[in-house]
Amino acid sequence: xxxxxQVALAVSLIIIIMLGSVMYINYNLAKQNMVESLYxxxxxxxxxxxxxxxxxxxxKAHIVTIIDSEFDGGxxxxxxxxxxxxxxxxxxxDNDPVEGVPSWFIQNTDIKLDGITNDISSGWDIVGxxxxxxxxxxIYKTLYKMFVKLFYVFIVFVIISLLVxxxxxxxxxxxxxxxxxxxxxxxxxxxxxxxxxxxxTEFQEVVKAxxxxxxxxxxxxxxxxxxxxxxxxxxxxxxxxKLYNRRYMMLKLSxxxxxxxxxxGGTSLFISLSSVxxxxxxxxxxxxxxxxxxxxxxxxxxxTSCPEKVIARMNETEFAVILPSxxxxxxxxxxxxxxxxFHNLLQENDILNDDLSISFGLYHYFSYTKKEELLTKTDSxxxxxxxxxxxxxxxxxxxxxxxxxxxxxxxxxxxTALTDNGFRPKFWSVVDSSNxxxxxxxxxFTIKTKESQEYYFGDFIAPxxxxxxxxxxxxxxxxxxxxxxxxxxxxxxxxxRLSNEFLKDIDSxxxxxxxxxxxxxxxNVKLCFEISNSFxxxxxxxxxxxxxxxxKYGFEFGxxxxxxxxxxxxxxxxxxxxxxxxxxxxxxxxxxxxMDSFHVLADSLGITIIATFVTKKDEIKELNENNILxxxxxxxxxx
Numbered sequence: 001x002x003x004x005x006q007v008a009l010a011v012s013l014i015i016i017i018m019l020g021s022v023m024y025i026n027y028n029l030a031k032q033n034m035v036e037s038l039y040x041x042x043x044x045x046x047x048x049x050x051x052x053x054x055x056x057x058x059x060k061a062h063i064v065t066i067i068d069s070e071f072d073g074g075x076x077x078x079x080x081x082x083x084x085x086x087x088x089x090x091x092x093x094d095n096d097p098v099e100g101v102p103s104w105f106i107q108n109t110d111i112k113l114d115g116i117t118n119d120i121s122s123g124w125d126i127v128g129x130x131x132x133x134x135x136x137x138x139i140y141k142t143l144y145k146m147f148v149k150l151f152y153v154f155i156v157f158v159i160i161s162l163l164v165x166x167x168x169x170x171x172x173x174x175x176x177x178x179x180x181x182x183x184x185x186x187x188x189x190x191x192x193x194x195x196x197x198x199x200x201t202e203f204q205e206v207v208k209a210x211x212x213x214x215x216x217x218x219x220x221x222x223x224x225x226x227x228x229x230x231x232x233x234x235x236x237x238x239x240x241x242k243l244y245n246r247r248y249m250m251l252k253l254s255x256x257x258x259x260x261x262x263x264x265g266g267t268s269l270f271i272s273l274s275s276v277x278x279x280x281x282x283x284x285x286x287x288x289x290x291x292x293x294x295x296x297x298x299x300x301x302x303x304t305s306c307p308e309k310v311i312a313r314m315n316e317t318e319f320a321v322i323l324p325s326x327x328x329x330x331x332x333x334x335x336x337x338x339x340x341x342f343h344n345l346l347q348e349n350d351i352l353n354d355d356l357s358i359s360f361g362l363y364h365y366f367s368y369t370k371k372e373e374l375l376t377k378t379d380s381x382x383x384x385x386x387x388x389x390x391x392x393x394x395x396x397x398x399x400x401x402x403x404x405x406x407x408x409x410x411x412x413x414x415x416t417a418l419t420d421n422g423f424r425p426k427f428w429s430v431v432d433s434s435n436x437x438x439x440x441x442x443x444x445f446t447i448k449t450k451e452s453q454e455y456y457f458g459d460f461i462a463p464x465x466x467x468x469x470x471x472x473x474x475x476x477x478x479x480x481x482x483x484x485x486x487x488x489x490x491x492x493x494x495x496x497r498l499s500n501e502f503l504k505d506i507d508s509x510x511x512x513x514x515x516x517x518x519x520x521x522x523x524n525v526k527l528c529f530e531i532s533n534s535f536x537x538x539x540x541x542x543x544x545x546x547x548x549x550x551x552k553y554g555f556e557f558g559x560x561x562x563x564x565x566x567x568x569x570x571x572x573x574x575x576x577x578x579x580x581x582x583x584x585x586x587x588x589x590x591x592x593x594x595m596d597s598f599h600v601l602a603d604s605l606g607i608t609i610i611a612t613f614v615t616k617k618d619e620i621k622e623l624n625e626n627n628i629l630x631x632x633x634x635x636x637x638x639x
Contacts, residue, residue, distance in 0.1 A: 008169055015161045023150050030146055034139045035113060042134035045075050046118050050130060053120045058083060058127055064090055077113075077133040081120070084128055098137040101144045109143060111136050175203040182210055190576065191218040217604055224600035225569050231594035232564040238313040240289050241296035248564070249312040249320055251586050253371045255534075255561050259308055260470075260501050261325035264462030265366035268374055269321040269331055270382040271299075271338075274357040276316045283349060291349060298341045302334050307538065318382075328364050328395055335360050335393055359385040362395035367458045410463035413455065414473070417447045423477050424448045427488060430495075430610060431636040433620050434629045439610075440493035440528065442632065445477050461499070471505040474498065475515070482519035495528040497560060500535045503546065513549055520553040528556035528578060536575060537566050543575060560612070562586070569601055579608040579630075584619055587611050587628060595626050 049070050056062035060083075067079050071092040078093040098106060113134055120128040175198030185192040191214050194207050236248035244252075257265070273279075273295075279288045296311070299321060303309045308324045323331060342358050361382025365374045377396040385394035405413075417423055427441045447455040464470050478496065502508050529550055536543045536559055547557045557575070562582040572580075580602065587609075590598065602609050611623050614633035623631060631639075 007173070008165065011165055011169075012162055015165065016158060019154055019157050019161070023154050027143075027147065027150060031109075031111070031139070031143055034142060035111060038113060038134040038136070038139060039116075041075070042113075042116055042132060045070075046116050046130065046132050049079075049132070050118045050120055053081065053128070053130060054122060057122045058085070060088055060090075067092055075135055077135045077137070078115075080131045082129050084126065094135065094137070098140045101137075101140045105144050105147070106140055109140065111139055172200070174198075175200060175207070179203065179206055179210065182207075182214070186210070186214065191221070191573065220600060221573065221604040224597050224604065228569055228594065228597035228601055229567055231591060231597055233567070235589070235591065235594060236564055241292050241313050243296050243299075243319070244310060244312040246312060246314045246320075247589070249310065249314065249322075250371075251583070251589060252310055252563055252565075253322065253374070254583070255563070256308070256310060256322045256324055257365060257369055257371065257374065258367050258458060259324040260461045260465060260499055261308075262462060262465045263325055263327060265364065265369065266322065266324035267326045267328055267331045268363050268365055268378040269323065269335070270314075270361040270378045271319040271321065272359045272361075272382055272386060273317045274359075274386075275355075278356055279351070282351060282355075287349070291345065294345060295342065298338060298345075302337050302341075308534070320378075328362055331362055332393070335362075339392070358392060359388075360393045361385045362393070364395070364398075367462065405463075407463065407466070410460065411467055413447060413449065414460060414464055414467065414469055416449070418469070418472060418476055420450075421476075421480065422447050422449060423473070423480065424454075425477070425481060425486070427486070427494070428632065429636055430630060430632045431639050432629055433624060433631050433639055436639040438492060439630050440495055441489060442495045442497070442530075443481065444497065461501075465501050470499055470501040471508055471511070474502040474508070475511050478512070479515050479519075482515060482523065485524050489525045491524060491526070493526040493528055493556070495530050495556075495558060497530040498546075500532060503531065503535060503539070503542065509545060509549060512546075516549070516553045516555075526556070528558055530558045530560045530581070533559050533562040533580075534565055537571055540571050540574060547575060572601065572605060572607065576605055577607055579610050581610045581612045581632065584611040584614045584623065584631075584633070587626065588619070588622060590626075599627060 049066070052066045052070075053063060056066055063081060063083075067081060067090055070076065071079050071094075076092075076094070078091065080089070080091040082089045097103070113136055115131050115133045117129060117131045119126045120130055178194055178198075182192045182194055193211050193214055197204050197207055236244055236251075238245045259266070276288070276292070279291055282288075283291060296313070296319075299311050299319060303311065303321060303323060306323045306326055310322045312320045314320050338360075339358065343353065346353060346356060359382060361378055361380070361384070363374060363378040363381055377398075381394045381396040385392055388394060423445045424447075425443050425445050427443055429441060430439045431437070432439050444457055446457065447460055449455075461470070464473055481496070527550075529546070531543055531546070550557050556578040558579040558581065559572075559575070559577045560581040562580045563586050587595070598609065601607075608630060609628055610630040610632060611619075611628050612632045614620065614623065614631045614635040617635060617638045620631060620635055620638065623629075
C-alpha cells in the first residue's frame with residue numbers, strides 16, 4: 001500500500017472517529033436531557049392526577065373515569081392505582097409500537113425511565129397509591145428524527161473532510177510522487193534529476209541525496225562515454241581521413257556481408273591511388289592530408305544512397321567501400337562520378353594524371369560469401385584494374401551457380417511455408433560460463449518443405465524482401481511461437497531477433513501490438529526481442545517506439561551485432577537494453593582501456609555484455625579475464 005493511501009486511511013479513520021464521537025456525545029446529551037425533561041413533566045402530571053383521585057375518594061367508577069381520561073391525554077406509558085382498604089386495582093398500559101420509529105432503533109436505544117409513586121389521601125387518611133411511567137414514545141420519536149439528521153450531517157461532514165484531506169495530502173505528498181518516479185527511473189538505469197525541490201525538509205534531503213547519486217552515476221557514464229569514444233577513434237579511425245581503418249573493416253565485414261537486402265549481398269569496391277608518397281613530395285604533408293580528406297569526402301558523398309555502406313582506408317594508398325544491396329551496374333555509375341571529381345582535384349592541385357592515377361576493383365558478393373573470399377576476389381579485381389592499359393576499372397566475375405533457385409521457385413517455397421506453417425523454430429543456448437547455467441535461449445527459424453529440404457534464414461530473406469513478404473513471415477512465425485508451448489524453454493528467457501526489414505515496415509508495430517494483446521497473458525516463457533546495433537543507431541526514434549511496446553507487456557529488449565559504429569554511445573542511455581551482444585572477435589580486439597570503458601558504460605546502465613560467435617574453448621578463458629561471462633556460440637558445448 002502506498003504512503004499516500006496509508007496516511008489517507010489513518011487520517012480518515014481519525015476524522016471519522018472524531019466526528020462520530022462528537023455526534024455520539026451530542027446524541028447522548030440530547031437523550032439524557034429528554035429523559036430528565038420527561039421525568040420532570042411526569043412528576044408535575046402525577047401531582048395533578050393525585051389531586052383528582054383524592055377528590056374521587058373510593059368511588060371506583062369515578063377513579064376509572066379519571067385514570068382513563070388522563071391516560072388518553074398521551075402523557076403516560078402506564079398508570080396503576082391501588083385502593084388500600086378494598087381489593088381494587090386499576091391499570092392502563094400503552095403496549096402499541098411507536099409509530100415512525102424502526103424496531104431496531106428502539107432495541108438499540110436504551111431509555112431507562114423510573115416510575116413515580118404517590119399516595120392518594122382523602123382528608124387525613126391515605127386511601128390508595130398511584131404509580132405512573134412517562135410516555136417514552138415521545139423520546140423515541142424525537143431521538144430517531146435527531147439520529148437521522150445527525151447521520152446525514154455526519155455523512156456530509158465526512159465527505160467534505162475526506163475531500164479536503166485528499167486535496168491537502170495530494171499537495172503535501174506530491175513531492176513523494178516525484179521521488180517515486182525518480183526512484184523507478186533509477187531502477188531502470190535512467191538519469192532523472194528533480195529540478196524543483198519540495199518544501200518539506202525531510203523530502204528536500206531525500207531529493208538532494210537522490211539527485212546527487214544520479215549526477216554521480218551520470219558523470220561516471222559521461223566520462224566512460226568520452227573515454228570509449230577516444231579509444232574507438234584511436235583503434236578504428238584513420239587519423240588523416242577520419243574514415244574507418246582496416247582493423248574496423250575486418251571486424252565489420254562479416255555483418256555487412258550477411259546484411260539483409262533484396263540482392264542477397266552487395267558490391268565490394270576497392271580503390272587504389274598510385275602514389276601517396278608523390279602527393280606528399282609535391283604538396284607537402286599538410287596539403288597532402290587535405291587532398292586525402294577531400295577525396296574521402298567524395299567517397300562519402302557519392303555513396304549516400306547506400307545508408308548501410310562502410311568506407312575504410314585500408315592502407316596508405318587503398319580504400320575499401322562496401323555497398324550492401326548494390327549491384328555492379330549501380331556502382332559503375334558511382335565510379336564514373338568519383339573518377340570525374342578525382343581528376344578535378346588533380347587539376348586544382350596542379351597534379352598531372354600521369355603522376356597520380358586511380359584504379360577501381362569490384363566484386364559482387366552474396367550473403368554466403370566468406371570474408372576471406374570477398375577480400376581476395378576484390379583485391380584480384382583491383383590488381384587487374386591497376387595493370388590495365390585501357391581504363392581503370394575491373395570487376396571479378398564468379399561463375400554462375402547452377403544450384404541457385406529462381407524467383408518463381410523461391411516464391412513457391414515461401415508461399416507454401418506461409419500456407420502450410422512450414423517455418424520451424426530452432427533454439428540456441430546462451431550460457432553463463434561461470435557456472436554453466438543457461439542464461440537464455442535464442443530463437444531463429446528455417447523453412448522445411450514436405451520433401452524434407454531445409455532452408456536457413458539467410459537463404460530465403462533476400463527473395464522474401466523482393467516479394468514484400470518479410471513482415472508476413474515474421475508475424476506468422478511470432479504468432480506461432482506465442483501460442484505454442486515449448487518444453488525446452490521451461491519458463492526461461494527466450495530472445496527473438498527481429499529483422500531490419502521487418503522493423504522498417506510501417507505495419508509491423510501495430511501487428512506486434514495485436515499479437516501481444518492476444519497472447520501475452522498465455523505465455524509460459526519470458527520474452528526478449530533483439531535489434532541490431534546499426535539499426536538502433538540510425539533509427540533510434542523508431543526503436544524507442546518498439547521498446548515502449550515491449551515494456552508495456554513486460555518484455556525485454558536487447559541489442560545484437562554491437563560494434564563501434566557510433567562516435568557517441570549516449571544512445572545506449574536512451575534505449576537502455578537488457579544486454580549488448582558483441583562478436584567475440586570485436587571483444588578480443590579491444591585494448592584494456594577500451595574494454596574498461598565499455599564495462600563502466602554497461603555497468604552504469606545495468607547492461608550485460610554478451611560475447612557471440614565464441615567457437616573455441618580458449619576464447620572462453622580470455623573473455624572471462626576481460627570480465628565477459630555470458631557467451632553464445634559453439635563453445636557453449638564445452639560448458
